[in-house]
Amino acid sequence: MDNPNIVLVHCHDLGKYLGCYDSAVETPQVDALADSGVRFDRHFVTAPQCSPSRSSLMTGRHPHQNGMLGLAHGNWELHDEEQVLPELLREAGYETHLFGLQHITEYPNRLGYDESHSEEPLTADAPPSVHESARARDVADEFAAMLEDGDHDDPFFASVGFFEAHRVEENGDFGFEGERYGAPAPEEVEPLEFLPDEPGIRSDIAEIHGMLDAIDDGVGTVTDALESAGLTKDTLVVFTTEHGLAMPRAKGCCSDQGIGGVLLWSRPGTVEPGVVDDLVSNVDVFTTLLEVAGAPQPDTDLAGQSFLPLLEDDDDEDFRERIFAGMTWHDRYNPMRAIRTDRWKYVRNFWHLPDVYLTRDIFCSAAGSEVRKTSYGEQRPYEELYDLEADPLEKENLLADGDLDDSAAETARDRLRDELLEWMETTDDPLLEGPVLPGDWDEIRLRNEE
Structure with missing residues (x-):
């Protein structure tokens, strides 16, 4: 087979909370996938939230370039002219399949899949966070059934989307359904290093463990199904997520805990196992998958670049010197917009908000309650700078007092501030024109002018 099958397995709100990334959890199936291929240790996403980050994975462009400045069920949509991964792969001769979650658009038909195996469409009144049809074990079983029933002489692309580890609302509170997933007792889990060890936080961590078991089982079902079908060597398996854990100081934040995500890349016999420590963005995944498939790149201003050279030469120091990320709605x-290099992280905030931004699902959670007590009332600074070598958890904002005593930090601030602004200008970031209105802001402006 000239071009491999491609199976893109993705889930919600996971970050790098996996055994293969040295977290204190047991994920044997995911760890086995990592051992069989390449683990990207510094993979980052373009936004610490679902739809915008996923839009970058599917278009190779930042959310403010492709139009996805907020959530798909919040009246945000990709620009009409955007070309997406399954559409481009189908044009290149791939049979394309959608399993489970997508959460990029309310109109999944525009994504270009030949067949959707999901039972429920994504609609405004039924956001994907409550879709029973997207539970990991069920979605993986549907994928396995497709392999058993189909003729796969032609290459196929399968997007396999898991609901977990997304919070679920129950009576106004958001948790991880610990009882449903058989979560361990809170005292049996390790605290997260970027959060205080408080009861509400620990109880939420324990519930995440239950959902992790489901994700791990789903990945195992996918890889076992490929092996049973004799397709392991003919298939590239990619496992990733769209942003960090649904916990304070992660999801909704441009910290490494918010924009760092798993990326595993496995094709036994073709891809040599190893670890890549270069900076990589999820816009690069889009570009690389098209190259793997022998598909042409779209005629748009792509933000990504192929990282295939990194799989052949881990000393490629010229791949990326920086990654960009941001959030709008x-x-x-x-x-907010952010730029990260090997050593430095610079964040520019554009609005009056609490120091620790909590998305609604985190705000109305046990962990969110713990953090609100001490941090929610503080004002967020307009500029942040972190020395990631000395402060990897980003606890000390070097710009908090306004004055910099360190010449290296001052040089970094000036350089990154300029580079961030240049990037915003080059990519036509609407924040440069002022506050971005929700939904179709062009239509709103036109109405206001009437």
Whole structure:
């Protein structure tokens, strides 16, 4: 087979909370996938939230370039002219399949899949966070059934989307359905290093463990099904997520805990196992998958670049010197843009918001309650700078007092501030024109002018 099958397995709100990334959890199936291929240790996403980040994975462009400045069920849509991964792969001769979650658009037909195996469409009154048809074990079983029933002489692309580990609302509170998933007792889990060890936080961590078991089982079902069908060597399996854990100081934040995500890349016999420590963005995944498939790149201003050279030469120091990320809308206006290098992180905030932004699902959670007590009333600074070598958890904002005593930090601030602005200008970021209105802001402006 000239071009491999491609199976893109993705889930919600996971970050790098996996055994293969040295977290204190047991994920044997995911860890086995990592051992069989390449683990990207510094893979980052373009937004610490679902739809915008996923839009970058599917278009190779930042959310403010492709139009997805907020959630798909919040009246945000990709620009009409955007070309998406399954559409481009289908044009290149791939049979394309959608299993489970997508959460990029309310109109999944525009994504270009030949067949959707999901039982429920994505609609405004039924956001994907409550779709029973997207539970990991069920979605993986549907994929396995497709392999058993089909003729796969032609290459196929399968998007396999898991609901977990997304919070679920019950009586106004958001948790991870610990009882449903058989979560361990809170005292049996390790605290998260970027959060205090408080009871509400620990109880939420325990519930995440239950959902992790489902994700791990789903990945195992996918890889076992490929092996049973004799397709392991003919298939590239990619496992990723769209942003960090649904916990304070992660989801909804441009910290590494918010924009760092798993990326595993496995094709036994073709891809040599190993670890890539270069900076990689999820816009690069789009570009690389098209190259793997022998498909042409779209005629748009792509933000990504192929990282295939990194799989052949891990000393490629010229791949990326920096990655960009940002956020505009979630359940409220939260405009921020960030630039990260090997050593430095610079964040520019554009609105008056609490120091620790909590998305609604985190705000109304046990962990969110713990953090609100001490941090929610503080004002967020307009500029943040972190020395990631000295402060990997980003606890000390070097710009908090306004004055910099360190010449290296001052040089970094000036350089990254300029580079961030240049990037915003080059990519036509609407934040440069002022506050971004929700939904179709062009239509709103036209109405205001009438």
